[in-house]
Amino acid sequence: MRTTILDIQKMKQRGERFAMVTAYDYTAARLADRAGIPLLLVGDSLGMVMLGHSTTVPVTINDMVHHAACVVRGSAKAMVVGDLPFLSYANADRAVDAAARLMQEAGVQAVKLEGGAAVAPIVRRLVDLGIPVMGHLGFTPQSVHQIGLRVQGRSVAAARQLMADAAALADAGAFAVVLELVPMSLAQAVTARLAVPTIGIGAGAGCDGQVQVWHDLLGLYDEMQPRHAKRYAELGKSIEAALRAYATEVRDGGFPTAANGSDMKAEDLAAALAATDGATT
Numbered sequence: 001m002r003t004t005i006l007d008i009q010k011m012k013q014r015g016e017r018f019a020m021v022t023a024y025d026y027t028a029a030r031l032a033d034r035a036g037i038p039l040l041l042v043g044d045s046l047g048m049v050m051l052g053h054s055t056t057v058p059v060t061i062n063d064m065v066h067h068a069a070c071v072v073r074g075s076a077k078a079m080v081v082g083d084l085p086f087l088s089y090a091n092a093d094r095a096v097d098a099a100a101r102l103m104q105e106a107g108v109q110a111v112k113l114e115g116g117a118a119v120a121p122i123v124r125r126l127v128d129l130g131i132p133v134m135g136h137l138g139f140t141p142q143s144v145h146q147i148g149l150r151v152q153g154r155s156v157a158a159a160r161q162l163m164a165d166a167a168a169l170a171d172a173g174a175f176a177v178v179l180e181l182v183p184m185s186l187a188q189a190v191t192a193r194l195a196v197p198t199i200g201i202g203a204g205a206g207c208d209g210q211v212q213v214w215h216d217l218l219g220l221y222d223e224m225q226p227r228h229a230k231r232y233a234e235l236g237k238s239i240e241a242a243l244r245a246y247a248t249e250v251r252d253g254g255f256p257t258a259a260n261g262s263d264m265k266a267e268d269l270a271a272a273l274a275a276t277d278g279a280t281t
């Protein structure tokens with residue numbers, strides 16, 4: 001049985017912190033599931049770390065369905081949440097179509113969308129149809145061209161707005177809310193006042209859970225080292241060293257060896273060669 005929205009609600013009530021990590025493919029999902037991570041996010045950050053775009057704006061619902069299906073196939077215990085990409089929830093009907101694809105074609109258990117009170121009616125519509133919805137406030141990367149890349153909600157007005165947005169999402173039925181690049185004390189205050197769990201990224205330890213991008217945690221993304229991330233491994237360096245060793249051994253003749261292949265009987269090869277070498281070509 002996968003993690004349910006009830007499970008994470010209980011974790012909030014008991015004060016148990018929980019981890020979420022992004023995953024974009026089958027092998028990664030298997031590793032995260034085996035590590036006991038209860039929540040996997042097929043983030044539209046895949047546009048940057050998997051597809052090489054400079055923002056999440058170009059990501060399509062087809063991209064999301066393709067990757068989400070792989071993550072669902074690779075996991076058994078985690079709840080898989082899929083991001084609704086930019087403009088796929090521009091109105092409620094589009095949101096239903098996009099969520100339907102993620103839930104029915106890819107098999108995710110929940111969707112996430114960015115925005116506050118303005119998207120609450122869309123959240124309500126999805127929730128009324130039986131779709132678990134996660135909110136996402138603070139720095140909302142799909143609006144990067146509008147808001148820039150920075151901590152959100154520092155002013156009195158912006159902090160009030162964030163509180164109101166979080167409440168609007170919870171009232172609309174969102175089962176959890178991501179707080180991205182929100183001042184730590186504000187994130188803590190929102191977490192204390194909100195009935196549903198908050199999941200922080202760059203929002204401090206006062207949130208109920210934390211979410212991080214796979215590549216940032218594992219040292220696989222060298223285009224930026226976001227302040228909100230901690231590297232638990234340097235896989236990029238390990239991979240590069242392994243690939244160098246492989247190429248060196250191929251050049252030197254150290255790889256492959258007899259152990260890496262199978263062979264046939266010498267007499268059978270001789271018979272085959274006698275036939276072909278003897279034939280006039």
Ligand SMILES: Nc1nc(=O)c2c([nH]1)NC[C@@H]1CN(c3ccc(C(=O)N[C@@H](CCC(=O)O)C(=O)O)cc3)CN21
Pocket residue numbers: 044045048049056141149150151181213215216221224225226227228
């Ligand atoms: N690899 C990766 N990690 C992420 O966390 C991430 C993505 N990609 N793509 C989608 C969004 C974009 N995100 C980002 C991208 C950049 C910064 C950044 O440049 N942060 C500044 C600090 C900004 C501030 O504190 O005001 C930094 O210096 O790290 C933050 C979040 C978060 N998400």
Ligand SMILES: CC(C)C(=O)C(=O)O
Pocket residue numbers: 022041042043044045046083136178180201211212213
């Ligand atoms: C950074 C997280 C919250 C996200 O939305 C993503 O990976 O797309």
Ligand SMILES: [Mg+2]
Pocket residue numbers: 043044045056083141
């Ligand atoms: Mg996202």
